[in-house]
Amino acid sequence: MKKKLAGVTPLAKFSLWERLKEKRIPFSFDLELTARCNLDCSHCYINLPANDRAAQKSELTFDQVSRIADQAIKLGSLWCLLTGGEPLLREDFFDIYLMLKKKGFLVSLFTNACLLTEKHVELLKKYPPRDIEVTVYGVTRETYEKVTRRPGSFAVFGHGLDLLLKNNFRVRLKAMALKSNIDELPAIAAFCRQHTADFFRFDPLLHLRFDGNKKRNEDIRGERLSPGEIVALERGDTERAGFLQKHCDHFIFSPGGHHECQHLFYCGAGNSGFTISPEGYFRLCSSLWHPDCICDLKNYDLAEAWNNLVPRVRNLASSDPEFLEKCRSCPIVNLCLWCPAHAYLEHGRLDAWCEYFCQVAHTRAENLQASMFRAKKTKSIK
């Protein structure tokens, strides 16, 4: 017995991750327990009213979730993110959470924190989640409720967040950058950085809704920041600006540095994880709703979806000249929100060019190149 029998390894350095990647094992998945939400955020891509009976009726039952979880375990999944909508709206949230923990999943939770009670705290303290992510829409009642469109929501959010922080859960705070809260974003960022477990991130890029609701899509478009506003935010955030500069080569390919082909998918969707909708639809990522790219796990086995559907989807290609010219060979695609999933939500086609995304990406690229130029100049003067 020359080898050590056992090792204790920090999660991030776990050697198994690399092996799982090589063997295309889905080590994580997102489980959207419900599309319903107690809030009514104008920018949200999924929310339905909390009392939407039809939506509630269509949700996977506890037994169906349990069966899918067993299939995920057989495939080697280790990490499950519970999200929504607002997952705490599920009456059987406690049962589902505990069932997943007892099956041996690391469980993360996305919640708006508004519905948190002492009873949740008791459960989460006894059976800790890996982490909890909460979005901070505003740090004043006016701004928070302007985004959530629910009077009284700021007070319950504050109460819920206090419960989480007071009980020392690993809480990660994040923000969405919107027209409705842009003036307060520096204060939101400062608040999040003060209270978050590790890093704070904000997202200024909004994609459209999964259900294609035209009115709600207009609400989302109304919340989108202009390219100039996005760049100004990123420039003003030292952490974000530094990250973009440090990884400039990843965001702007040099000539010839970009692999050109006709495949639609250049991202990692379906390589190491998947998403399950409240009704049980399997997707490669949460946004990918094209009917040719999903399957209903109420009728199909997860292994079938993972082993057959995913490779088929990832192999999809396009010969559309506009896509090939503007997107597939684009050197700044990593600065763009464009992907086949978002293109489908935007225009109903996986290979559609999206003007707004393109404008944002080019403005970001110009700003990044200018800041790199300034940095080089400063360095040479010194």
Add this chain to the structure above:
Amino acid sequence: MTFKIKPEEIYVPSGDVVAREIEGEIIIVPLSAGIGDAEDDLFSLNETGRVFWKMLNGEKTLAQIVKALGKQFDAPLARIEKDVVGLAGELLKRRLIVEKKRS
């Protein structure tokens, strides 16, 4: 606090963890508070550790496990015993295994 390993005792996996076998490795996932989560650690056992873990079935004493491993692995018994006691001590310290109560 010391964790004395007794060869004549039976040790079993703690009810506060769930052992998962992924790609040939045993991954011990903390279920309850106070095990691993504070340190952001996952516990894994390699191939030989996995054989040991599977023998923690509530029937064999640690001494019997050492003997059984001696038949499976080409190594001196004293060496196997040292490794097993070391591993059991580590697992006990981290509350991943517990001593089985005698009825």
